Amino acid sequence: MKQNFTVRHGALDGVEAFLSVARHRNFRKAAAELRVTPSAISQAVRTLEARIGVALFLRTTRSVGLTEAGERFFARARPAFEELVAAAEIAREFGQRPTGLLRLSVPRAVLPVLLEPLVASFCQAYPEIELEIVASGELVDLAAEGFDAGIRMGELIAPDMVAVRLTPSFPFVVVGSPDYLHHRSRPAQIEDLRGHACLRMRRTDGSVAPWRFVDGNKAIEAIVTGPLIAHDYSTLLGAAIRGVGLAQVPGPVAASAIADRRLHALLRPFAVTSPGVFLYYPQRHQVLPKLRAFIDHVRQGDGDISQTRTRNGKSREPATE
Template sequence: MKQNFTVRQGALDGVEVFLSVAQHRSFRRAAAELGVTPSAVSQAVRVLEARIGAALFIRTTRSVGLTEAGERYLSHAKPAFDELVAASQVARGLGQRPAGLLRLSVPRAVVPILLEPLVASFCQAYPEVEVEIATSKELVDLAAEGFDAGIRFGQFVDADMVAVPLTPPLRLIVVGSPAYFAERSRPSHTDDLRQHACLRWRRSSGALALWSFDDNGRAIEIAVSGPFIAHDFPTMLGAAVEGMGLAQLPAPMVAEGLKAGSLVQVLESFAPVIPGVFLYYPSRRQMMPKLRAFIDHVKSRSIDQGKTPGT
């Protein structure tokens, strides 16, 4: 059976009034400082005294003084109230300008693709913001884990998140090393993958990811087999470079290897297009200036350079 609970009222009611009266030793001057009537100040003090259970002031027609209880209350209440005011100012500052700690949950694969070219310039542009990147293949609960935002490939972002595209859509490319192809023929069709060692990726759910292809406009998925299973794209990329087998990876990840000749692309005509990389967060209403600054910085860099960051 549900019980009716209410938030206890008045835990701090009257404290600011008490401190003002104690400072000025006058109800009238305290009222002027607070912008209320002297009777309102007197009523607030009476309520505070009743809640505490002790008289805090000695009142005469000529002066106002503190009782022993009032002196002790003042010695504890003033520093505590000053701390509360300072805390409010700090919080207000973080809500008004880019400052504080910006925590991002990011898969390891995205760091060299997107973040490395941007974090240094962002930190230089916003010296009051500290950036913390926590790499994880898990889709973490941003609010529960204390993250401001996450960065993931678009297909892994939940529909209830606000998503900001950081790159255009990407192609998934099948690659292998020259050493691997030295002893094997290159596949010309997805059916040929049955004869090849394919490096696989285990999702955070525990399932092995299927390989996706575009067969003349028809999306298909294939369960491949091979000697090696990785839990992230960078590990799978390293295995491909070492000649352990074929890997299917986002195009930006393999661009350097293709250019250097350490990787060779195959099945080009079957390469599918997937959603790009997105920054996501729970609500626009909760966006702090530090996160807005980061989003704007990424967008401006992309526009200024005329290309997607990191590609």
């Protein structure tokens, strides 16, 4: 039969008083050490003895000694209590200074654009923090998977998360390489995509995402076809550069390739706009210093980073310690 190892409420009450008296063999010295009255120490010990069901001390008017039960209890309780104190001190350090393992869940596409320029400087600025970046297209449960925070586009973040803006809003652009466009006419309207090889993204739920556009105030989802389906924007971008087809990707992801003319931006008047990329984490009373350090470092490294916002759009600062 499985035993119940749940610690009962108050099971540790009086243990610190007992250990102090046992070390000093004196109630008054124990009271002075713990900064309480001798009567409080006596009451704590009596309550502990009553709860255990055995006398732990031999008391006379001139001396205090341990019973055999007290000796056994002291031998086992002292190292256990010291471990508890040490554990509390270690835990307290995590709440007082930037240290420990900081785990971030991020999409692969933002690594070269957003994080790589910051990683080296952050690691140098905070040598006591171990930064672990897990690149994935999946939307993970931060708490269940042991992440301190995640980075995603704003429209993908749950409303109960605190979100810190990392980038301004940006368009999703359709891009094609000069080689690809050399043999085909450039699309001028959304309908023109029917004659093109369009590279597509598979969502985390398994569906293939349509291409999204706006025409004035009208939102349009275009069902396109093409030779490649990928799970991340980096793959789509690389295939577009190699002339496999057209791709629709976040503007910052394609910016470098557009600037050096490896890609041309198309259908700009119909580009849909994303709210931008955000760092997000669960709402909690205390933000650990390691996460606070990362937020502050990102802010200092990017002048476009704005005030922290909740997903309902109201400005707010994350909870502080």
